Amino acid sequence: MARDIERCFLLLPGVGSVKQQRLFSAGVSSWQEFRSEKGLEALVPKVMSFDKWKRCCKLLDYAEEKLLLGDSSFFAGVLPRDEHWRLYEPFREETIFLDIETTGASRYDRINMIGISDGADVRTMLRGFNMDEELFLSQVKKAKLLVTFNGASFDIPFLKRSFPKAKHFIERIPHIDLRHLCARAGLKGGLKNIEREVGITRKNRTVERIFGGDPLLLWRTFIASGDDYYLQLLIEYNEEDTLNLRPLLEHCIRVLREK
DNA sequence: TGAGGCGTCTGTGGTGTTAA
DNA sequence: TTAACACCACAGACGCCTCA
Numbered sequence: 001m002a003r004d005i006e007r008c009f010l011l012l013p014g015v016g017s018v019k020q021q022r023l024f025s026a027g028v029s030s031w032q033e034f035r036s037e038k039g040l041e042a043l044v045p046k047v048m049s050f051d052k053w054k055r056c057c058k059l060l061d062y063a064e065e066k067l068l069l070g071d072s073s074f075f076a077g078v079l080p081r082d083e084h085w086r087l088y089e090p091f092r093e094e095t096i097f098l099d100i101e102t103t104g105a106s107r108y109d110r111i112n113m114i115g116i117s118d119g120a121d122v123r124t125m126l127r128g129f130n131m132d133e134e135l136f137l138s139q140v141k142k143a144k145l146l147v148t149f150n151g152a153s154f155d156i157p158f159l160k161r162s163f164p165k166a167k168h169f170i171e172r173i174p175h176i177d178l179r180h181l182c183a184r185a186g187l188k189g190g191l192k193n194i195e196r197e198v199g200i201t202r203k204n205r206t207v208e209r210i211f212g213g214d215p216l217l218l219w220r221t222f223i224a225s226g227d228d229y230y231l232q233l234l235i236e237y238n239e240e241d242t243l244n245l246r247p248l249l250e251h252c253i254r255v256l257r258e259k
Numbered sequence: 260t261g262a263g264g265c266g267t268c269t270g271t272g273g274t275g276t277t278a279a
Numbered sequence: 280t281t282a283a284c285a286c287c288a289c290a291g292a293c294g295c296c297t298c299a
Binding site: 014048081150152153154156157177179 | 265266267268269276277278279
């Protein structure tokens with residue numbers, strides 16, 4: 001069974017959604033089939049010329065080599081952004097899930113907290129404690145795939161501004177923005193609502209009950225009081241946010257596979 | 260609770276390119 | 280030369296977040 005990425009032809013030049021659909025209709029549904037005798041007969045000359053088919057075959061060879069070498073940055077350049085979810089399967093072990101909390105949404109605001117998860121454990125960085133550009137950079141350098149919720153608009157631009165050294169590396173890593181992937185999977189209405197809809201539960205309800213789900217208020221209370229209890233609550237809140245990204249991504253992928 | 264700033268995605272229509 | 284399709288630009292919608 002071909003992997004998600006090997007069932008996508010949109011990385012090929014001159015192939016869009018219409019032509020891809022024609023390939024599927026012709027019974028060509030994987031890179032392997034595309035390059036086989038079956039692919040040649042189905043495609044040439046009705047869908048593309050022989051020369052173009054040969055060029056596409058070479059590109060698929062190259063893409064396969066990149067998969068074997070574990071080079072995800074190649075796909076960041078050739079694969080449409082809304083198809084980056086197909087890279088989760090081959091790069092699952094090197095995927096990182098990111099969530100940040102900030103002092104505001106403007107360019108002058110700062111990051112208070114960063115949650116970085118491999119899907120199983122979370123590492124939390126706190127401003128004034130352990131938030132460090134080199135530490136963040138070391139995490140990003142290891143990643144082959146980034147997953148956020150609304151990160152394309154919010155988290156990623158913030159991180160690139162805050163950590164200029166990491167900017168270049170972030171740009172090379174394929175990025176899945178769950179906000180838009182959820183929309184394609186028929187899920188809308190913000191992260192917390194979507195979590196409820198999908199059946200993802202939160203263990204710690206204290207933040208919602210006492211602070212209305214407001215991490216900034218929690219941060220300020222901690223700064224004003226110096227009480228570690230509030231800091232611990234905030235860390236747990238961010239950890240749950242970050243950890244819930246993985247089941248949400250896997251839910252969306254299941255839905256998209258069935259489409 | 261609504262407003263505002265931010266940046267991206269989606270849908271749409273026009274234009275350019277490719278293949279027959 | 281023509282038809283089909285990819286690609287690009289633009290506008291509107293949207294969710295993130297904090298602030299008042």
